[in-house]
Amino acid sequence: MLDRPFDRPIVPFRQFVLKVHSRCDLACDHCYVYEHADQSWRDRPKVMSPVTVTAAVARISEHARRHRLDEAHVVLHGGEPLLAGPARLAAIAAELRAGLPEGCALDLRVHTNGVLLNDRFLDVFAEHGVRVGISLDGDRAANDRHRRYADGRSSYDQVVRAIGLLRGRPELYGGILCTIDVANDPIRVYEALVDLEPPRVDFLLPHATWDAPPPRPTGTAYADWLITIFDRWQADGRPVYVRLFDSIESTSRGGPSRTEAIGLEPSSLVVIETDGSYEQVDSLKVAYDSAPATGQHVLRDSLDEVAAHPGVIARQLGLDGLAEQCRACPVVDSCGGGLYPHRYRSGSGFSNPSVFCSDLFTLITHVRDRITMPAAHALPHAALRTLASGMGGAEEIGHLAAGQASLARALLAALRRDAADRAAGRAAERLSRPAWDLLTEIDATNRDALDATLAHPYVRAWAVSCLRGEARPGYLANLAAAAALRAGLDAKLEVEVVDGAVHLPGQGTLTGAAARHDGTATLVIEDGRPRIDDGRAAGDAPAQACWRPARRLTSRGFSVLLEDADPHRDCHQWPAASRLTEADLAAWQERFDEAWRLIEADLPAYAPGLRAGLSTLTPLAPAPPGRDVSSTARHAFGAVAAALPEDPATLALLIVHEFQHVKLGAILDMLDLHEETGGRLYYAPWREDPRPLEGLLQGTYAHLAVTDFWRVRRHAAPDPAEREFARWRGQTAEAVETLAASGALTPVGAWFVARMRETVAPWLEEPVAEAADKAAERAARAHSDAFRR
């Protein structure tokens, strides 16, 4: 046993296994509960009593509150948990749901052998949000090898029947857990599992230790078995999520493992037995009698006290807790020494590699050899220097847009994964699957069309909202339809209808579309024409939805999307305007044309960057009288939003100003320019309120261009340009020094700010009218004095 390292902070528990019933209706000969060294189940009550449940929930709740957990994972386990009966399980689930503190989500699951599962149980699980994981070892022959009743009868038919029930209620279907026996045919096991369409498959190595090694016909029998499945799974296009393979890939790229079976993550799991005693990780039962015991109990001890138990801490030491051989192993960042109990050997305890070491090494090496590691984006020094100076032409914007293109793909993938992983509901799955398939088809056949669709600014805004649970994933179909239209493909999809309109980002909007009760309609694209299919034969349908192609503003060969229809455009600081009338559009076109001519004439250095990166202008609702409002959104690269100002020079200024935010947002997506500042605020010379560091950086970067704008406008409009230039150069220079002295910039951030200083410093030397200079100085002093008071 380790001494408790007092200087280590407690790792809070996040996973809680409740042993709600300690007996089982099967007699599987590979079960770690009954068939291995630890026999403590014999002395335990069969069912967890209501008093114990209440105490356990109170302990979990206390722990969640103390450590501000945003999510707690609870597994109802056994023995066989369904033996507790639906009423008891309902009571436990309800107590858990009611007991956790606000802000702590509950991921509640039950792991069962499935033989008792029926609609009554499933109704309870639906009511209380419990996902069901089923143990099944593969095809009939595989499952019958171990999973039998005490009298030798097969359990296979009951388990497959149970999975059939779950397939009818996919929101409850958690996945299948398959214990490996190398005597089984891996391909038959794989095919049997895939046929059952689980959202997730867990392949589990059988429990064994160096004292009780697994049956092993060859030196790498378990690796060979899993590799056979991996290769087939790859060739099949990965039809199911396999947590072990995903974890090897993830850890190979430096990411987290998603299973306790491999990886260096600290254990955060605690078991509460039917009698209320706390135990360490359950599978330790295979090591020696009473191996998982802590001697602690829910009625006496808090979970913090359990977290300080030396046996718990020993499983949280990562690399430091491993045997020397593991620490020197080239795959240790993926393997992590394997499942903790598998390392046990009398005498040396857990300071050994896994008893499956040769298998883990072979499997991980095989998987690593077959995955591609994407290269990282990089910003050339010269490009970053140009951007840091406040400028940036087509080449520099190209680097930023490339990063955004990768981000868009990552967000889509995360979204698809999110939908699949959470199985958030049947509707989301049904909507997103055909859309996803169409998107991947367009990606394979006409990637330019997909990339152009994904580059629409509000696609990212929607994807981010969706990942936050604030927007509907069904809009993926609208995205796919837009890409199909752009690619010249025919398609038929269930798309989202928002406020009676079907919007296809970047392409246009079908207005007057009737939605079904679930908010969708069937969209058909034929010969480049989108229409709503309401089931009527073509020809006799009355004119219904009307197609309004997206409109553009143009000037001197430059064109931007005028975005007044996208349902996700309202992500700016100010409300978006509704669809423009033809007269409003004409006003925008006239003002844009004049503004663009002004930019090209007076600020030609900004024009190439704008041509390359400004894709969209979004009208905002009219500004309060006497004000001009404009905005950018961090998740909408390429879009500038503004209320139409009175004169073209103001529009030019708003565009140049806001596009600085677009550039810096994309730079910050790629690089860390500053550290976390822990909520510290800084003086901003142009604001009444202090700003966080990133806000100050954004403002200062934008004001480089604002200062430049007034600097060059002095010839055309000395009033107010002279005054504005004097004011902005002083404020921008002061803010640059605040940033430089913040101590919160990263090395590249400090370098970036030094380049900003090089831009503004020469402007301080330029002569300006004395009156303007004095006025700027007085105003700056007054602002600073007022702020300090």
Add this chain to the structure above:
Amino acid sequence: MNAVEEIPSEITSELKDLRHVALSEVQEYGGADLGDMLRRVLPDSPDTRVGVAAFQSSI
């Protein structure tokens, strides 16, 4: 400021270049690449939660 002249010729981002990775494969990456990228743009995303060894014991 010494850091000014010490910056390397190219600054590498945490963003992985996925432009030439098939969309169907990006989905499968799942691991650090996606997690890191999402963390950059979406600090409160589920992928940013603290990694812990996830329970998967069978029955």
